[in-house]
Structures are given as structure tokens and as C-alpha cells.
Amino acid sequence: MKARKRIALVAHDAMKPALVAWAARNREVLARHELWGTGTTGGKVAEGTGLEVKRLKSGPLGGDQQIGAMIAEGELDILVFFSDPLTAMPHDVDVKALLRISTLGQVVVACNAATADFVVASSLFDSDYTPQEFEAAHAG
Numbered sequence: 001m002k003a004r005k006r007i008a009l010v011a012h013d014a015m016k017p018a019l020v021a022w023a024a025r026n027r028e029v030l031a032r033h034e035l036w037g038t039g040t041t042g043g044k045v046a047e048g049t050g051l052e053v054k055r056l057k058s059g060p061l062g063g064d065q066q067i068g069a070m071i072a073e074g075e076l077d078i079l080v081f082f083s084d085p086l087t088a089m090p091h092d093v094d095v096k097a098l099l100r101i102s103t104l105g106q107v108v109v110a111c112n113a114a115t116a117d118f119v120v121a122s123s124l125f126d127s128d129y130t131p132q133e134f135e136a137a138h139a140g
């Protein structure tokens with residue numbers, strides 16, 4: 001991972017205000033990185049914060065899968081995904097697939113504001129940390 005992180009922002013409808021509020025609170029930090037988002041989330045974050053967000057398709061229409069494909073290609077470092085734990089989603093399989101490929105791809109995943117705050121506060125966030133180098137440094 002390079003110092004300039006490639007960050008995907010995704011939120012289910014009930015969680016969009018919380019993600020926009022989180023992004024606004026961390027606007028200065030996020031402005032130094034490359035931001036991607038599913039369609040509606042990306043639009044709301046851009047509108048609410050003035051940050052530049054590259055928008056993919058809406059989640060239920062393939063946006064989650066597009067983000068998953070980027071992760072499979074090694075094109076994203078961090079996924080901030082405020083999922084709704086209280087509502088059944090028609091595209092639940094896409095959500096599961098996205099979290100699965102994120103786990104496999106060593107992507108940093110934050111599913112709520114508490115974790116997202118820890119991620120941006122980490123000393124690793126503004127470093128050239130890579131999970132592979134970290135493992136090598138701490139092996140045996």
C-alpha cells in the first residue's frame with residue numbers, strides 16, 4: 001500500500017447519513033487520498049463534503065460487484081462499508097461476496113464509524129505499509 005490510499009466508500013440507505021457525517025469529519029484526511037464509491041453513496045458523500053469521489057454503479061445494480069472486482073485486481077486498499085445490520089437486502093449475496101473478497105485481498109475493512117475512526121487514526125494510514133511487508137517483519 002502506498003501513502004496515497006485507494007479508498008472505497010459504501011453505505012446502505014439507513015447508514016448513508018452516518019457515512020456522510022464521518023467523511024465530513026475526516027474531510028481533510030480523505031482529501032489526500034483517492035476515493036471511490038457506489039453510485040448513490042458516492043454522490044451523497046461528494047455532495048455533502050465537496051470531496052471528489054469516483055462513482056461506480058449503484059450497489060444493488062452491480063456497484064458492490066464492481067468494487068469486488070477492483071479488489072480482486074489489487075486496485076483498492078481500504079473499504080469503508082457502513083452496512084445496515086437491521087434490514088434485509090435484495091442484493092445480500094453481493095454484500096457477502098464483497099466482504100469475502102475484501103478478506104481474501106487483505107483489504108482494510110471498516111463497517112462502522114468506530115472502526116473507520118481507528119483506521120484513519122492509525123500510524124499505518126499515512127505510511128507505505130503493506131500487509132506482506134508487515135508479516136515478513138514480524139514473522140518468527
Ligand SMILES: O=C(CO)COP(=O)(O)O
Pocket residue numbers: 010011012013037038039040041042057058059060063064095
Ligand atoms: O447497496 C449498497 C451497498 O450494498 C450501496 O449502494 P448505493 O451507494 O448505490 O446506495
